[in-house]
Amino acid sequence: xxxxxxxxxxxxxxxxxxxxxxxxxxxxxxxxxxxxxxxxxxxxxxxxxxxxxxxxxxxxxxxxxxxxxxxxxxxxxxxxxxxxxxxxxxxxxxxxxxxxxxxxxxxxxxxxxxxxxxxxxxxxxxxxxxxxxxxxxxxxxxxxxxxxxxxxxxxxxxxxxxxxxxxxxxxxxxxxxxxxxxxxxxxxxxxxxxxxxxxxxxxxxxxxxxxxxxxxxxxxxxxxxxxxxxxxxxxxxxxxxxxxxxxxxxxxxx
Amino acid sequence: xxxxxxxxxxxxxxxxxxxxxxxxxxxxxxxxxxxxxxxxxxxxxxxxxxxxxxxxxxxxxxxxxxxxxxxxxxxxxxxxxxxxxxxxxxxxxxxxxxxxxxxxxxxxxxxxxxxxxxxxxxxxxxxxxxxxxxxxxxxxxxxxxxxxxxxxxxxxxxxxxxxxxxxxxxxxxxxxxxxxxxxxxxxxxxxxxxxxxxxxxxxxxxxxxxxxxxxxxxxxxxxxxxxxxxxxxxxxxxxxxxxxxxxxxxxxxxxxxxxxxxxxxxxxxxxxxxxxxxxxxxxxxxxxxxxxxxxxxxxxxxxxxxxxxxxxxxxxxxxxxxxxxxxxxxxxxxxxxxxxxxxxxxxxxxxxxxxxxxxxxxx
Numbered sequence: 001x002x003x004x005x006x007x008x009x010x011x012x013x014x015x016x017x018x019x020x021x022x023x024x025x026x027x028x029x030x031x032x033x034x035x036x037x038x039x040x041x042x043x044x045x046x047x048x049x050x051x052x053x054x055x056x057x058x059x060x061x062x063x064x065x066x067x068x069x070x071x072x073x074x075x076x077x078x079x080x081x082x083x084x085x086x087x088x089x090x091x092x093x094x095x096x097x098x099x100x101x102x103x104x105x106x107x108x109x110x111x112x113x114x115x116x117x118x119x120x121x122x123x124x125x126x127x128x129x130x131x132x133x134x135x136x137x138x139x140x141x142x143x144x145x146x147x148x149x150x151x152x153x154x155x156x157x158x159x160x161x162x163x164x165x166x167x168x169x170x171x172x173x174x175x176x177x178x179x180x181x182x183x184x185x186x187x188x189x190x191x192x193x194x195x196x197x198x199x200x201x202x203x204x205x206x207x208x209x210x211x212x213x214x215x216x217x218x219x220x221x222x223x224x225x226x227x228x229x230x231x232x233x234x235x236x237x238x239x240x241x242x243x244x245x246x247x248x249x250x251x252x253x254x
Numbered sequence: 255x256x257x258x259x260x261x262x263x264x265x266x267x268x269x270x271x272x273x274x275x276x277x278x279x280x281x282x283x284x285x286x287x288x289x290x291x292x293x294x295x296x297x298x299x300x301x302x303x304x305x306x307x308x309x310x311x312x313x314x315x316x317x318x319x320x321x322x323x324x325x326x327x328x329x330x331x332x333x334x335x336x337x338x339x340x341x342x343x344x345x346x347x348x349x350x351x352x353x354x355x356x357x358x359x360x361x362x363x364x365x366x367x368x369x370x371x372x373x374x375x376x377x378x379x380x381x382x383x384x385x386x387x388x389x390x391x392x393x394x395x396x397x398x399x400x401x402x403x404x405x406x407x408x409x410x411x412x413x414x415x416x417x418x419x420x421x422x423x424x425x426x427x428x429x430x431x432x433x434x435x436x437x438x439x440x441x442x443x444x445x446x447x448x449x450x451x452x453x454x455x456x457x458x459x460x461x462x463x464x465x466x467x468x469x470x471x472x473x474x475x476x477x478x479x480x481x482x483x484x485x486x487x488x489x490x491x492x493x494x495x496x497x498x499x500x501x502x503x504x505x506x507x508x509x510x511x512x513x514x515x516x517x518x519x520x521x522x523x524x525x526x527x528x529x530x531x532x533x534x535x536x537x538x539x540x541x542x543x544x545x546x547x548x549x550x551x552x553x554x555x556x557x558x559x560x561x562x563x564x565x566x567x568x569x570x571x572x573x574x575x576x577x578x579x580x581x582x583x584x585x586x587x588x589x590x591x592x593x594x595x596x597x598x599x600x601x602x603x604x605x606x607x608x609x610x611x612x613x614x615x616x617x
Contacts, residue, residue, distance in 0.1 A: 129347055132313050136341035137360035138411070140333055147359070151350050 003201060010202020011209055021183070026210050029187040032100050033168035036107030040163050043112045045156075048119025049145055053131065066120070069113025074106075078176030081106045085177060098179035103187070106173035111163040118159030122152035154226055161222050165215065188214075262325050264289045264447045265310060265415055269319035272305055272471075280305050280471040282319075287415070292441060292448040294462025294479075296455065298494060302471040303451045304419055310449055311341045311417045337364050340413035344420040346400035348392035348407075353384065356392050357407045364411070378406040382436060398429035405437065409444075418450045422457065434460060455496055459483060467491050485613050492536050492615065498584040499537040502617065505530065512609060518580030523556045524612035534615040541611035542585035544575060546595055547602035555606035559583065563601045566592070577605050 014022055050056070051063060083089050085097040085105075096102040126148060134144045149156060171189035178185035180194060188211040195204035263286035272280035280302040287293045287310075297303050308314040309321060312332045321328045323335050340360070348356045357375035366374070379385040382402040387395065395403065401421060408416055421437075422430040438461055441448060452458050458465050459479040466476040467486075475487040486492035492500060503517035513526040517535055524535070543553060547560060561579025568574075573592045577583045583605050587595075597603060 127345070127347065129343060129345060130349075132308070133341070133343060133347040135313055136311055136336065136339070136343075137363055137407075138333075138337035139363045143363045147349065147363075 007201040007205040011206035014203060014206040015210070022206055022210055024183075025186055025188055025191050025207065026214065028100070028185075029168060029189075029211070030214065032103050032174070032187055033107055033164060036104045036167045037111055037115075037160065037164040039104070039108050040111035040115050040167070041160060043108070044115025044159065044163065045119050045149065047112070048116045049123060049149075051116070051120040052123035063120075066113045066116045069109075070117050072110060072113065073172070074110055074170040074174075075172035075176065077106055077109050078173030081109065081173065081177045097177065098181060098185060100178065100185055102177035103174045103185060106177050107167040107170065110170055110173060111167045114166050115159045115163040118155055118162060119152075122155035122159075123148060126151060154229060157222050157226050157229075161219055164218060168211070168215065261288070263287055263322070264324065265449070266322040266325075267306075267310065267319065268322060270306075270309060270316050270321070271318040272302070272309070272314075272316070273318075278471060280309075282306060282471075282473055285466060285473060285476070287447060287449055289447050290445040291463040292450055292461055294450045294452060294458035294465045295468055296452055296458045296465060296494070297468035298453060301468045303453075303468055306468065307341075307417055307419050307449065307451045311339060312336050313341070338413060339415045339417060340408035340411040341417045341419065342404050342408040342421045344423055346392075346395075346397075346404040348395070348400055348403060351392060352388065353379065353390050353392055353395070353403050354388040356403060357410050360407060360411045374410045374412070375406070378410040379403070381409070381440065382406045382433075398425055398433065401425060401429075401433060402436075405433070409440065409446075414447060416446050416448045418448065418452075420452050421450075423452070423454070437461065455483065467494060469494060486536065486615070488615060489534060492534075492613070496538055497536045497613070498539045499535070499542075499582065501535045501581040501583075503533055503535045503614075505533065513614070515614075520559050520580060522559075522612060523609045524614055525609055527614050528616055530614075530616035532617040534617055536613040536615060537583070537607060537611060539574060539584045539586035542583065542605050542607045544577075544585050544587055544591075544595065544597060545604045545606070546597060547604055549604075553606060554608070556609045557612070558604050558606045560602065560604055563597060563599050563603055566597075566599055575603075577603060579605065 013019070047062070047066070051059065051066070081102060082097065084091050085094065085102050086092055087097065094101075096105070130151070131144060131148065134147050139147060169189065171193055174180075174185075174187055175190045175193065178187070178190065180186050180190040186194075188207050192204045192207045192211070195201075195207065265287040267282050267285045269284075270280060270282045271278060285293075285306075295303050295306060305314070309316055312321065312328055312335055315332075323338075328335050349359055351359070354372075354375055357379060358371045361371040361374060376385060376388065379388055382405055384399055384402045384406065387399060387403070392400065392403065401424075405421065408418075422433055425433065434457060441461065448461075450458065450461055462479055464476060465479045465482040467474045467482060469490050474491050475482055482491075483495045486495050486497060489500060501517045503515035503522060505513055506516050506521070507514040508526055511526050512523050515522050515524065515533065515535060522535055543555065559579050561577040561583060563575055564578040564582075565576040566573055567576075568589055571589055572586055573589050575585045575587060575592070575597065577585065585605055
């Protein structure tokens, strides 16, 4: 109990006086994971829509990759990205290894399959004739996609939350490709790992609390938006309740 | 509705063939939709009606044959032409937004300015009697309300061609009647070029200036509703348009515009319709009157056939009476008439019908 009590006291002290660069690390974490989620959102929506609406050769291969990617071990991602970006690797000339760019790339690889899966599942769950109706209204392909994405905005918000959660909470890939360098590539998860390994439980706990608080804040924000959408719709039917994330693998059989 | 049914069609199909899984599901050599008129396409389930409509609406691309808009092929300008059309499907297919936003959605993608959008949406919502629902979520509407909103959304686009795909089939009878009446009025006022796909004869006869019967992917007959429903071209069309009595007959005499035929031992007189010797005698059930055997059957009907009632099916205010007279003859009478006449299953009756009620299909 003393260990926990001491750690908590240390954590409060650190947070109150911003020692150990807690907030700088937190801001870097939000920057890396936020940007990675944004990039993943663009990629995930595009690939998810293509999987939901398209019938192209190799579709099942992409589906298999996406499904596999949804449970991809971050250390494996980190290993592959590190090999690719290593100075003697195929993209070594970019000079990205041990930079936040490499970390963003790794997190994009982790978050994109999650967002793709959610997007494909929610778009596939729509009435297929709705797409025809939207085309019949005079929509172009892009307009159709935009209108249907608005139809699945609740599951899409869940996809963003899941994608951001996957990105900010992973540690293996970020440490492997970012190097956990103080002042440059150290993010919250890496810092927690480092401080815990040094026996600095107070610092680790402080960083962990900040990470937890950030995730709660982000999810609370999205939940509030979801609730707002639900209230506006005042719908009697269920089509994207809170937590009503479509079964992400159901579209595989479509 | 008086409308030009000649000249250049607004929308046309030439040599359209659709195959799925190696099977032909649609083969339409020619169909024309004339400006300001309504073409009703009727047919049983699975006839290919919706597939034809989707091609006309440019929502499916023809692999063989082509669709013409104002006499020119639609290829390469599908999006631009879709923006000159509107489609109302069987399901309302509303977006998860307010009613007003739904009606404005099509105008928005077509680039109509905000003010004009709002005005047109409100005008058409009012025209279909749902203006009070404008701020309601589409999810809270009843089936009838949603279909009215869907119709308002279609008309608000001010399309050159309106395509309706069984828009009332999911509605209850009173709602369907009310919306059909409203639509008939609006179509008559706007003289909009319309294609209506339906399996409901009454709807087709009510709204169509011309009726096309689609069976098994082929247009079997096309013409004015009175012609199609009164003089079906073949046995399958006859069965689909409500002819319930069909019996093979042989011509025995022709005199003064009338022809006498013998069918299952009964002589039937009909208007002479050509130099054939074998024909299928067709009778609609509503054209047959009944009287108990032994009583004098009122009226001037030339044909009177004795038989025994084999079955009575009571539906709502009407009753469908099947009579065995060597062949099966069906009559539709009101339930009250049935009670007044004291006719029940097993009773001997006289079925009478006019020579003009008989339609002959040469064999």
